[in-house]
Amino acid sequence: MNQSQFDQLVERICSVQVTDSETPLVDLGVDSLHTIALVMAVEEEFGIEVDPDALADPALASPAGLFRYVQAWAADAAPARV
């Protein structure tokens, strides 16, 4: 999945239009409960478990930031799967 496809996931789950991947979710009109629903969907989609404390990190609070987190998790987890 690339950033554009990830943005489409955000749009589908959050019923918003992602005009810029770096725009904070809150500025896209995604409130806190919706952000949780999005992260729940991301966990299921990618088979990952997001650290709840990490959700407080502003760096994650955009489609691009969340996608970077997913990619970093996948990179960290990859050796373990080999």
Next chain:
Amino acid sequence: MWTDTRPAAELPRLFEKGADVISLAGGLPDLDVLPLGDISQQLARLVRLGGKLALQYTTPHVAKALVPAVADLMAREDGHADAGNLIPTSGSQMGLTAVALALGTPGDTILVQTPAYPGATAAFRTAGLDLHAAGEDADGLCPQQLRTTVRELRAAGRTVRLLYVNPTFQNPTGATLSVPRRAEILTACRELDLLLIEDNPYGLLGFDGTTTTLFQALDPQQVVYLGTFSKIFAPGLRSGWIAAPEHLRYDLARVAEIISLSPSALAQGALAAYYSRSGWTELIDRYRDSYRERCTLMADALDAELGADSPWTWQRPGGGFYLWLRHRDGADATRYAQAAAAHGVSFVPGGHFSIDGEHNDGLRLCFSNVPRKKITEAVTRLAAALTETPAVARELAEVSG
């Protein structure tokens, strides 16, 4: 407390079950269709990721995350919902109370489509409203009789501003008002300056998927719509909504906040997450299939057990939870209730749905939650009670104590 003086405001004890009694009384959904494994995983994720939010007080709004889920449900019946016209409730029972408190004044008369859901009439009475039946003809609630009734009541000095209807797969009759009839009723409401309260818990439960355009879709400014997740998801989350005209939104939201302070963020989060992942279509289809099957089993058993010569008549509904039987000669169904209990089956006598002692010749059977393998046996027991003469029924009831 002044409501203690109004015993009719008590709800019948519909959800209690005796050990050997098959209950056809309480209107419970069939939760066997719920994907509990998926819901369990989602709830676990919700609490782990957002527990401090979901378990906290929240603002008195339908959460933004839940608005698309509500809009989807209402659009299936051509209705309209957005964040600006929604007020959260803990289910339509709270919605009914909020509507009565916010839009009525004690002593006002509310017109009610009857037979009526007892929870609605109880809510209206508890808010101090007087009830008056809205007249019916062969096509259901009658706009011309509505005009006559309202003018007569107003001429007698009554204040009449509200009309309550349960228009689709009505509790208890299963009847649905046609769209042309709805339009005629709304024309009368506009003429008479009546607000229509549309209570619609069963509208999406048509057995063949048929839906009927909402009153709210036909005239959003004349209608206060009550929606609920109880019948298309689960009642245990106690979550629903009011879709209101803009000019009433503040009054309704204020009363809703007084009643509940805020909705359950946990319930709203769980519903939003479920909808985001799965949508509603599959689950609603599963409910429809379950109720179609159960209704067919029950109606076929009634045909077989009571037959065409029976004094009890009924029509097969197109959806919802209920079969409504009426006695051709007007016999009081209450007289058969104890006999039915003695035979090991329960139902709700029609008088529970009255506002002034009418409808005693009816009885409501709920098929939605009876185990499939018990439906035929339940109807056999019921038929044994209903085909006894009232005298025998009374004796049997006395013997059974």
